Amino acid sequence: MTFSRLFWQVPTALGTCVILLFLVLLVNECAVARPSKRTKDIAYRETGSPGFSAERHVLDVYAPTKKRAGGYPVVLFIHGGNWDSGSKNIYWFIGRRLAKQGVVAVIINYRLAPNVLVPAMADDCADAVLWTTRHIAEYGGDPNRIFTMGHSAGGGLAALMATKDELFTGLGLTRNPVKGAILDDPAGLDMYDYLQKMEYPNDQQYLVPFGKDPTVWRSVSPMYFVGKDSPPMLLYTGGKTYPSISISGGVFDRKLTGLGIKHTYIVMAGKKHVPMVTQLFWANNLIYRDLLKFVGAK
Template identity: 70%
Template sequence: MLAISAYASAALGSRRIKDLAYVPAESPDFDAVRHRLDVYVPRKKSATGFPVVVFIHGGSWNSGSKNIYTFIGRRLAKQGVLAVIINYRLAPNVAVPAMADDCARAVAWVHQHLADYGGDPGRIYVMGHSAGGGLAGLLATDDRLFAKIGLAANPVKGAILDDPAGLDMFDYLTKMEYPNDQQYLVPFGKDPAVWRTVSPLYFIERQTPPMLLYIGERTYPSIRNSTRRFAQRLTEAGVRYQLKELPGKKHVPMVTQLFWKNNVIYRDLLPFVGGGR
């Protein structure tokens, strides 16, 4: 009952606009389900425009839906952030490079339309959990994703990566250290050159935007190790970041904890994006 009451309170603080298409319906690759996003608009007004957080769901690159994460959209909007929760195409229908393209197109749509919802174009951030964290990291580091769809500059001003998977799939798939690793050859393919092109670690440069990184103390070793290597590369490049390991947390609770507004990630996120202005 307490959880239901808390969620109802969050819903009252926002307005949800559902199932907006971020790819034109006439596009030859348009997917009527996966090329959709939801916008969560704070009900309170902002004189300067709301910061924008685009959330990318996880699901091992072959499952997941924006509809599972309404609680994140509601929580962010109630705290003064314009939240956008996106779908993107999944394996086996497409491989990870196409998923990254979808996410970039969603961010480009947000950049073009956010003023309609009171968003600040100078404060667009990406956030993701698990596979979505890896995709968010790629959006923040690989400017080519936006250049090839016609944007002169990468609009992403920072990233929040929650127990991210896929930060270095080149290393992961080269080693194949864990049981059932063969399954990831479906979304990533068998070409090591492709593994590298979708691994954010290899695109970090001095101009990479700042990041918040979170890992669970009891998460998968591959996620913990790759996130720490990613953080080391950020250090080497001189990129501002924060890395926190959350005691006792496993992989799935790293995202379900976002149901609660006083979660440590929200407490860090709001000043990071400039929320509550």
């Protein structure tokens, strides 16, 4: 069905409003795209290496077109999707919004269940961070200012990147390169506790990505790796999100506070889980406003 035939079936007044909205969004996207450049489907793991996936071991870079001395801060975004779905291609708008506001954005894919367990997903994310440290200067980013960001399952992985130093020492780095994390309604902050309790309907589904070994659950739970030397964080949960996310977010906040980790914790009134990320379509958003200050964008 063509675009024109689609709107021919909509009542005239409503059709006119929908067309106008479409045109406004199209003009807005053109305006956002002009100050930035997207480089798609860059492999962050060596092609042909064991386990390499041409679909999942890739990332997109969104960079301001104007160069800056010293480079721009970098935000590496990890998508959600229940650890078994999702794609970087959905989140182009985050890349565009950040690049327009003086941030180099790296939006990544990683392998998913049931093909791998969460520890392998964490290894993929760490490999993407490693690639970023080595190559982001080529795209105008500052390799010394890399921050992780994620929503839902991606939020838990973003927190793990910031707190589990072993992920990077195992790759040959002497220190964790992540300077901070932005966690948007993060899931999986404490799967060790969650999977022992099994309090909610359908919790058995999480044994697919996490397996049945409690030591594995703990190994990918940021709650057990955050320490006094962990970097600062921004933590947001929706006022109407899933109870498990709300509860673990509050516990994580209290642990950060107890350890003296600089952070901000905000419960966004009335927000459900999915709108916590779709709100990032709009540039003048609380999370973006906080993020730009947090990463030192100018």
